[in-house]
Amino acid sequence: MNSDIAIVLVEPQSPGNIGMACRAMKNMGFTQLRLVNGCDRFHPEALKFAVAARDLLESATLYPDLASALADCRLTVGTTRRHGKYRQEILPPQEVASRIKGQASADCRAAIVFGREDNGLTTEELSLCRWHATIPTSSEYGSLNLAQSVLLFCYELQKAGATPANEQIQDMAASSEMETLFEHLHGCMKKIGFLNEQNPDHIMRSLRRIFFRASLNSREVTVLRGMLTQIDWASSGFDGRKRS
Amino acid sequence: MNSDIAIVLVEPQSPGNIGMACRAMKNMGFTQLRLVNGCDRFHPEALKFAVAARDLLESATLYPDLASALADCRLTVGTTRRHGKYRQEILPPQEVASRIKGQASADCRAAIVFGREDNGLTTEELSLCRWHATIPTSSEYGSLNLAQSVLLFCYELQKAGATPANEQIQDMAASSEMETLFEHLHGCMKKIGFLNEQNPDHIMRSLRRIFFRASLNSREVTVLRGMLTQIDWASSGFDGRKRS
Numbered sequence: 001m002n003s004d005i006a007i008v009l010v011e012p013q014s015p016g017n018i019g020m021a022c023r024a025m026k027n028m029g030f031t032q033l034r035l036v037n038g039c040d041r042f043h044p045e046a047l048k049f050a051v052a053a054r055d056l057l058e059s060a061t062l063y064p065d066l067a068s069a070l071a072d073c074r075l076t077v078g079t080t081r082r083h084g085k086y087r088q089e090i091l092p093p094q095e096v097a098s099r100i101k102g103q104a105s106a107d108c109r110a111a112i113v114f115g116r117e118d119n120g121l122t123t124e125e126l127s128l129c130r131w132h133a134t135i136p137t138s139s140e141y142g143s144l145n146l147a148q149s150v151l152l153f154c155y156e157l158q159k160a161g162a163t164p165a166n167e168q169i170q171d172m173a174a175s176s177e178m179e180t181l182f183e184h185l186h187g188c189m190k191k192i193g194f195l196n197e198q199n200p201d202h203i204m205r206s207l208r209r210i211f212f213r214a215s216l217n218s219r220e221v222t223v224l225r226g227m228l229t230q231i232d233w234a235s236s237g238f239d240g241r242k243r244s
Numbered sequence: 245m246n247s248d249i250a251i252v253l254v255e256p257q258s259p260g261n262i263g264m265a266c267r268a269m270k271n272m273g274f275t276q277l278r279l280v281n282g283c284d285r286f287h288p289e290a291l292k293f294a295v296a297a298r299d300l301l302e303s304a305t306l307y308p309d310l311a312s313a314l315a316d317c318r319l320t321v322g323t324t325r326r327h328g329k330y331r332q333e334i335l336p337p338q339e340v341a342s343r344i345k346g347q348a349s350a351d352c353r354a355a356i357v358f359g360r361e362d363n364g365l366t367t368e369e370l371s372l373c374r375w376h377a378t379i380p381t382s383s384e385y386g387s388l389n390l391a392q393s394v395l396l397f398c399y400e401l402q403k404a405g406a407t408p409a410n411e412q413i414q415d416m417a418a419s420s421e422m423e424t425l426f427e428h429l430h431g432c433m434k435k436i437g438f439l440n441e442q443n444p445d446h447i448m449r450s451l452r453r454i455f456f457r458a459s460l461n462s463r464e465v466t467v468l469r470g471m472l473t474q475i476d477w478a479s480s481g482f483d484g485r486k487r488s
Binding site for chain 1: 264267268270271272273295296297336338379380381382384385386387388389391392395396399402403433435436437438447450451453454455457458459460464467468470471474475477478479481482
């Protein structure tokens, strides 16, 4: 599916940026690079910054203008830093991702288009794109590096695909294990004289809150019970006095 | 508020990456850079890639080790590519953002920590951090450029905007309090013979994970240190034998 989403760079001027863009694409699982009138993609700087993504430089396809680069694409997104110059809705990257994800296919290719490092896309080039998008930045310094911009769109696209399973919750110790731990803790704390005799529950409530919040798994309950057993053993000669 | 979130680079090896990281930070409205044993931040490559973010290079603060860089931070996040080596929850950037955003303040500083380009953070450095995080990448090519990683976390933080304050987090113990607790715990566990002599760090890492996950506040640190003092006292006649 990611192979149905192309990254299009229009007249990139720095070979290093092409290389870095390839690396960013590959990091996020994208492989289709289209270059419109780019500088030399096999320049040593490009190869250096591509690191292990040289294959993307090699498989990139070249076009004489943006219209031909987009000819087989339906879902086209032009990126811009200019806001509201025309009355066109400008989407943030996550909205681009949610519109494209699950839609792109061999019959419905998508393209995210990035302009020149210094001047971006022309108004005419933007007008070739169905949607326009921008990355929200600090008002003080809004000029993102080209490869950084490519990364952020690829990142949002791959993120839109996956929904994380919450393994931590899957894994938590059962209530019965926790209660056995608390019983052991109570006995041990009582033995070493740590519980206030007037109000032993006060400290135990604090300790329960701490260990519940830690979302212990079974292995960790075992580690803590081992610790308590060793405290019991180490204090076996102790008479229960509070430390003065 | 963004000024209460520090980006910490541990032993960055490439001046260009420091420069690019500064640019990415400034693009997203972040200004606090902390360097632990970094290479020359005024190297021409650093200045070149920082472009209009040279001021961040100049205002960066330098530290001899990670512990001192984090001493005044409560919300510490260590980034890693290693997954599931221990049962520690590994957060994606957006989850880091939602935990930090609206929480960080002058009294509750946050730090996102990035390791060396080639080797990341050591296990010991990660263990200084309350939370661990990773950027989901393609299984084929997971090695992100350092400045790209910095960008993604800053991007998610700025995107998260203001979220309602979580009192639990406001209240969390500072890194220095946690480290004093762990030192006390280590001494106490060693004394009662609970640490494996061959590999004492193994158990300590488990205990660190448990107590970090519990988001202890200062009062709870005091309760636990009181408990340790009482264990010390109760086991004062103990000779350090493991229970047979």
